[in-house]
Amino acid sequence: MMTFLLAVVLLIVGYIVYSKVVERIFGINDQQPTPAYAKGDGMDYVPMSWWKGSLIQLLNIAGLGPIFGAILGALYGPVAFIWIVIGCIFAGAVHDYFSGMLSLKHNGEQYPSLVGRYLGKPMQAFINIVSILLMILVAAAFTAGPAQLISELTPLSFIAAIFIIFGYFLMAALFPVNKIIGKIYPIFGAILIFMAVSVGAALLLSSHQVPNLTYANLHPENLPVWPLLMVTISCGAISGFHSTQSPIIARTLKKQSDGRKVFYGAMIAEGIIALIWAAAGMTFFGGTDGLQGALAAGGPAGVVNEISISLLGTLGGILAILGVIILPITTGDTAIRSSRMMVTALLKKGIKHTKGKGIIIIATIIVTVPAFLLSTIDYTFLWRYVGWTNQLVATVMLWTGAIYLLINNKFHWICSVPAMFMTGVVCTYIFYAPEGFNMDYTLSMILGAFFTIVIAVWYVRKIISHSKDQNRFSKAS
Structure with missing residues (x-):
């Protein structure tokens, strides 16, 4: 129990202390107009309060990610707490802050454009493809589950439910950000927080004992912690999907100092949610063997349902249904919106005479059609690649932030x-x-270490090259 409580405290302290360190290193200026005012268009660039932006950001980046991923990661035992805390404070929240603040700094630019600025055009072209594919897969994956549950609870068929969900996706992608997302997301974000806090409080007050820290790998199949845990628990620790979502809110911030509360803060909140569900997963079923059996019987959704109903009664059942239906849908719609924004940016370069609503509609169709088709077929074989792709995107974003800091003579470490x-x-x-x-x-460890060293050498050469350029500039001046 003490390990779990200490982990929650460390995340809160991480926000209070380290977020200010990150903000100071990045450098903010509240006197500079944000894109919400400088480029206000009534569609994507719309000023919103920081608290509303925080709740929307949390829902955008979270959904069922910190619930399902944390439950699967709980199979490894309390070592999952370590990864969530360290990953969230020093990697995930930093990643989210830089993806949002760099977007704000560059007039609301999308993630691939930021990559192109600091890592070059070839990497931008690669990331454009990877990130758009990732979001299409996420939208498809986070549609099929809710549609299946809707078809079981109502007279609607699975296909009918798919059409209804994608009808909502189209509205959310085409309407101004403050009309649908800005009005209902804060409510759903509050539901997500209430659901997690309720489960956490009920768990602490129950007879269940959350296990304390042990470095032993408790996975029933003895799967290695490195690197599988870091991919299994992505939302709640670090997730590249967040870098595709942060520009949505970066275009709505009223001032730069809001970024720490919105981007870093929402990631810490997601980390706490992940801690709660990881603790519930490894505790409720009597250990990781019991959790493995529960997952085999009903999957992550069945585990969430059983934990919620058992700990919270009727309220828990309602929360579980709301969570399994609403939360993935609200991740899918912003995946469509952000991919629409990326495709729009690409089309503006290629189609010179298409402007305004026309290009937005074309971009929406381009990303919605494949997502719809994937949601109606067995795409399991594709979904297996999402985890790695997600963390690849996160890694590239961190390197983007590192190069930004390096070239601006800031503490890039x-x-x-x-x-x-x-x-x-x-x-x-x-x-x-x-x-x-x-x-x-x-062999995988050896090859992984080799390519990591290659990247390390590349970065060291970047540092040396920058240092030489600085010396030449100093001498010239």
Whole structure:
């Protein structure tokens, strides 16, 4: 129990202390107009209060991610607490802050454009494809589950439910951000927080004992912690999907100092939610073996339902249904919206005479159609790649932040150290995982270390080159 409570306290302290360190290093100026005012268009660039932006950001980046991912990560035991705390404070929240604040700094630019500015056009082209595909897959994945549950609880068929959900997606993507998302998301964000806090309080007051820290790997199948845990628990620790969502809110901030509360703060809140569900998962069923059996019987949704109803009664059942239906849908719609924004930026470069609503509608159709088709078929084989792709996107965003800090003579280690860590994760994972090259674990570790060292050498050369440029500039002046 003490490990869990200490983990929650550390996340709160991390926000109070480290978020201010990150903000100071990045540098803010509240006298400079934000894109919400400088580029106000009544569609995406619309000023909103920081508290509303925080709740929308939380719902955008969270959904069922910190619930399902944390429950699956709980199979490893209390070591999951360590990853959530360290990953969230020093990697995930930093990642989210830089993805949002760099977007704000560059007039609300999308994630691929930011990558292009600091890592070059070839990387931008690659990330454009990867991030749009990731969001289409996320939208498809987070539609099928709710549609299936709706078809079980109502007379509607699965296909009819799919059409209704995508009808909502179209409205959310095409309407101004303050008309639908700005009005209902704060409510749903509050539901997400209430659901997690209620489960956490009921768990603490119950006879269940949350296990304290042990470094032993408690996974029933003895799967290795590195790098699988870091991919299994992404939302709640670090997730590249967040970097595609942050520009949505970056276009609505009233002042730069709101960024710490919105971007860093929402990630810490998501980390606390992940801690609660990880604790519930590894405790409620009598250990990781029991959790494994519950997952085999009903999947993560069944586990959420059983925990919620058992701990909270009728209220828990209502919350579980709301969570499994509403939360993934509200992640899917912003996935469509942000991918629409990215495609719009691409189309503006390629189609010179299409402007305004026309180009927005075309971009929405381009991303909605494939997401709809994927949601109606067995896309499980594609979904297996989302976890790695998600963390790859996060790694690139951290390197983007590191280069920004380096070239601006700021303390770049706050981004480059977690970027190097995540480089090791994605390099090792792709060689070891079944959806990757499915290699021997030891060989995967060797190859992962090799490519991580290659990236490290690249970055060291960047540091040396920048230092030489600075020396030449000093001498010239």
